Amino acid sequence: MSQKEDTGESQRVPEMPLDTNGSIEDYVDVELEKLAVCLALPGQIKKKANSALEMLLNHDEHKMISKSSAIVCAIYIAAIDVRMPYGPSDPQLEIGYLDKPEITVSDIIQKSQNSVPVLFKWMNHFRDARLSEAVRFHLKQLEKDYCVVSALYHTHERLCCSIFKEEQRGETDGIPLQTLSCVNDKKQLCWVLFLLAKERLLTDCQIVEAFYILVCCYEFVLRTTPGFQLNTPYDDVQVSEDSEKHSGLMLKTLCEQFDLSYEEVSLVQKNRVEPCFQKLFNGDKSLELTALTEQYEKDYRQKGDLNELLFLRNDPHLQPLEQNGNLSSPRNDEPDGPPITPVSDLIEKINTLSVNGDCVEPTLRAALNTIQNLKKILFSTRDEPSPDLLVHFKNCSQNPLSSIKERLGRLETVFTNTFAEQTDRNQTAIAKQRFVLAKRLYYRVMESMLNHERERLSQTDFSKLLNIDTFHVSLLACSLEIVMMTYGASWNASFGTVCAGDSKFSFPWIIQTFGLHCYDFFKVLESFIKAEPILTKEIVKHLQNLEKRILEELAWTPESPVFEALSKSEAQAVQLDPPPFPPVQATLSSADMYLSPMRVVVKSKSSSSLSGQSPQKTASTFSGHELPSPDKSTGKKSQSLAIFLNKVCRLGYHRLEQLFSLLFLPKDIQQRIWTCLEYCVTKRTGLLKNRHLDQIMLCSVYGICKVMEREIKFKDIIRTYSELPQASPNVYRRALIEGCEYDSIIVFYNRVFMHNMKNFILQFAPTRQSPTLSPAPRNITSPVYSIASRRNFYVSPLKDSPFKPPLSPSQMTPRSLQLYSFGDISGSNEKLQRINESMLRAKNGLTKTTPKSQKRLHFDPPPESSPAATQSSEIPTVVKKVKMSENSRNHPSGTEENGGDDSQETSQ
Numbered sequence: 001m002s003q004k005e006d007t008g009e010s011q012r013v014p015e016m017p018l019d020t021n022g023s024i025e026d027y028v029d030v031e032l033e034k035l036a037v038c039l040a041l042p043g044q045i046k047k048k049a050n051s052a053l054e055m056l057l058n059h060d061e062h063k064m065i066s067k068s069s070a071i072v073c074a075i076y077i078a079a080i081d082v083r084m085p086y087g088p089s090d091p092q093l094e095i096g097y098l099d100k101p102e103i104t105v106s107d108i109i110q111k112s113q114n115s116v117p118v119l120f121k122w123m124n125h126f127r128d129a130r131l132s133e134a135v136r137f138h139l140k141q142l143e144k145d146y147c148v149v150s151a152l153y154h155t156h157e158r159l160c161c162s163i164f165k166e167e168q169r170g171e172t173d174g175i176p177l178q179t180l181s182c183v184n185d186k187k188q189l190c191w192v193l194f195l196l197a198k199e200r201l202l203t204d205c206q207i208v209e210a211f212y213i214l215v216c217c218y219e220f221v222l223r224t225t226p227g228f229q230l231n232t233p234y235d236d237v238q239v240s241e242d243s244e245k246h247s248g249l250m251l252k253t254l255c256e257q258f259d260l261s262y263e264e265v266s267l268v269q270k271n272r273v274e275p276c277f278q279k280l281f282n283g284d285k286s287l288e289l290t291a292l293t294e295q296y297e298k299d300y301r302q303k304g305d306l307n308e309l310l311f312l313r314n315d316p317h318l319q320p321l322e323q324n325g326n327l328s329s330p331r332n333d334e335p336d337g338p339p340i341t342p343v344s345d346l347i348e349k350i351n352t353l354s355v356n357g358d359c360v361e362p363t364l365r366a367a368l369n370t371i372q373n374l375k376k377i378l379f380s381t382r383d384e385p386s387p388d389l390l391v392h393f394k395n396c397s398q399n400p401l402s403s404i405k406e407r408l409g410r411l412e413t414v415f416t417n418t419f420a421e422q423t424d425r426n427q428t429a430i431a432k433q434r435f436v437l438a439k440r441l442y443y444r445v446m447e448s449m450l451n452h453e454r455e456r457l458s459q460t461d462f463s464k465l466l467n468i469d470t471f472h473v474s475l476l477a478c479s480l481e482i483v484m485m486t487y488g489a490s491w492n493a494s495f496g497t498v499c500a501g502d503s504k505f506s507f508p509w510i511i512q513t514f515g516l517h518c519y520d521f522f523k524v525l526e527s528f529i530k531a532e533p534i535l536t537k538e539i540v541k542h543l544q545n546l547e548k549r550i551l552e553e554l555a556w557t558p559e560s561p562v563f564e565a566l567s568k569s570e571a572q573a574v575q576l577d578p579p580p581f582p583p584v585q586a587t588l589s590s591a592d593m594y595l596s597p598m599r600v601v602v603k604s605k606s607s608s609s610l611s612g613q614s615p616q617k618t619a620s621t622f623s624g625h626e627l628p629s630p631d632k633s634t635g636k637k638s639q640s641l642a643i644f645l646n647k648v649c650r651l652g653y654h655r656l657e658q659l660f661s662l663l664f665l666p667k668d669i670q671q672r673i674w675t676c677l678e679y680c681v682t683k684r685t686g687l688l689k690n691r692h693l694d695q696i697m698l699c700s701v702y703g704i705c706k707v708m709e710r711e712i713k714f715k716d717i718i719r720t721y722s723e724l725p726q727a728s729p730n731v732y733r734r735a736l737i738e739g740c741e742y743d744s745i746i747v748f749y750n751r752v753f754m755h756n757m758k759n760f761i762l763q764f765a766p767t768r769q770s771p772t773l774s775p776a777p778r779n780i781t782s783p784v785y786s787i788a789s790r791r792n793f794y795v796s797p798l799k800d801s802p803f804k805p806p807l808s809p810s811q812m813t814p815r816s817l818q819l820y821s822f823g824d825i826s827g828s829n830e831k832l833q834r835i836n837e838s839m840l841r842a843k844n845g846l847t848k849t850t851p852k853s854q855k856r857l858h859f860d861p862p863p864e865s866s867p868a869a870t871q872s873s874e875i876p877t878v879v880k881k882v883k884m885s886e887n888s889r890n891h892p893s894g895t896e897e898n899g900g901d902d903s904q905e906t907s908q
Helices: 024-039 043-057 060-064 067-083 091-095 105-111 116-125 133-163 177-201 207-222 249-258 262-281 289-303 308-313 342-351 362-377 387-394 401-421 425-457 469-487 509-514 518-531 537-552 561-568 590-595 615-623 639-663 667-683 693-707 714-721 729-733 745-762 828-845 867-871 886-890
Strands: 489-492 497-500 598-604 632-638 735-738 741-743 820-822 880-883 902-906
Touching: 024 043, 024 067, 024 105, 043 067, 067 105, 067 116, 067 133, 105 116, 116 133, 133 177, 133 207, 133 308, 133 362, 177 207, 177 262, 177 289, 177 308, 207 249, 207 262, 207 362, 249 262, 262 425, 289 308, 362 425, 362 469, 362 537, 387 401, 387 425, 401 425, 401 469, 401 509, 425 469, 425 518, 469 489, 469 509, 469 518, 469 537, 518 537, 518 561, 518 639, 537 639, 537 693, 561 639, 639 667, 639 693, 639 714, 667 693, 667 745, 693 714, 693 729, 693 745, 714 729, 714 745, 729 745, 735 745
Parallel strands: none
Antiparallel strands: 489 497, 598 632, 735 741, 820 902, 880 902
């Protein structure tokens, strides 16, 4: 950034590097005072800003940005702390601030001559500083609102160009200036009306719902817009505000043009937008831009955040990109430039859009497409049990149909009431629409699960499973979570994109609404994904992230059934190595997880770590067979508990590997740390109660390194951990000590962790004999595994396979060098012929100087070659069809699509 010597209110604080030489405090006070005078800061904010600046300058990351940038961050922190002295949980905040904020965020940004994304980048450097909960909450909400509104404004610009007629070059003489002014007023009116409606209707800035409101604002403005100011097809839709005959025609036209669901948008208009406009205009339906703008200015000053009207002026403080697409703020290749964050990446995508016929911004279109994909999945599904599902019910000794319908009716009432209480009563119809979609998905997935169980178990009576209340509630909760996630897309700072937002309806809201435990919800997740293989990748990723959250923290609440299951289990063991073949036996279905019979588990007397069994023993355990051996003791354990602890340990080991790669610890210490963590999960499970798995992981790393005389400062471990993608500051800042007392993870280590683990950790001291180490969990995969969404499709993995790897070309025989498997059972000869023809064309196109790196397939010449064929014996013309042997079927040498006993092979 250049150093400007401006005067007056636009004076900018000079960009000067931080210097630890000399009197920093005096210099900082001077620079802070300059900006404070420009902003007319009151004494309370100025005092807090000085304290915040001192805290930021003492932070490790302060050298990453200039001093003037740190001053801007300090003033922002002080302003928010003064505005919310009791934190974000203050009930008063639900109805607004008691007093109007002394200064707004837009004021801070404009007077310091910066932009909103730059402020986010600077604050991102201090994410590990001791910021108040109020600042963290406000910054998160501000970033989400800005990104969503920014995306919607750029969509608004493009949509207005498609709706309203604009001035064309060479045609200005034929368009009256008054008409052009009216068109511009209509565009501004749509945006101001949207901002007013958004503030009154949206408790969370969800991008899809916000876009529906924007479309409703277009329809409201178009009611009084003459047709000659509109483009086709809107000019053909002449709708007056008192016309009952064509009251929904304009909205339907807008939905068709924007590829939206008219049913959903009309529901938002009828139940939310129209009542809002009636209150806003107090019965006067005249749209005066000046009056509405004054109303928004009043609301903006009362809220104290960003002035979103500045989007209409292309204000550089809200538009961080220049016309050439480059950031006007420092890039990360400049010495004082903060790193580019996902916020600026989103803005770059918005500003570099190509004209592709779609006026909707890509991130918004992606959210809309997710909704459309879910509807396509449920298009042929009714909100009642299908005939096949009714057959399953009738085959039960106790028909569960009546209890299922009664339960659904009760849960629908609970869901709609809770949804409306946290929004407003006008949203009851929207809540019911969400529940209907979830009910369709619930019936669809249940039918798929029962069909799978019927094929797997060769039985038709599922009375026991279908009469388990928690199974049905969990299945419905998972369906509702998918629907809520699909419609609740917003800016998610954790993932840096528009996806499942962090709102009041985010997980575990649905769990709390139904009074369900996360452990019971966990039991259906994997089976849910397998039962519905055409779920979008966004939905599958969301469910996988939920499982990780349950494993690491949500399942370890004091009232969790996990601890009850542990107390009932006679053998609190976990087998970490799944059976080598077939892999499907390593994963239990939801029926197994919920019925979860107490099965016999083999326990070795000589093993100090119960997770270190061989794959053969583990396969017997998971298959429910007892290994007859006189020197073994047996115990009972729950299948679902074993799978749960299995996944917890695997998740912990995966995160340890990430941490090890950054700490550069030797292998022997790594294995001891893993042994300690595995011992905590399987033997000292109480340490996880009301705590996070990563807290146990960090303490295990520090404790083992210290006793092994490879001491690393806890501060360095925490700094390294913060670089991991799943890292959360709350993990090392707020750990439960006892009762309601929380403190840092170092206090937790000294007072709780070492009190319980001291004797175990001291065994790893160099002067003592080390206990048996737990083997690392191996990701054993079968040579052939199936793809759920493809029938008769099998994949043979090559990378990191524990089975015999394929031979290198130098080790192959002439025959094994030429073995390949292609295609499926139908039409394979034609496919191979096309491959042969492609290779022939490729061969004819090659020059004599073909580099060795370009490889070709060689095929046999025909048995009875014609003279022409003899002259070019390398041309592939014959395909032999042979029965694939058992060895070649299991050999991990590629990918095969096998529909029966025959496979196609080319040989030489």
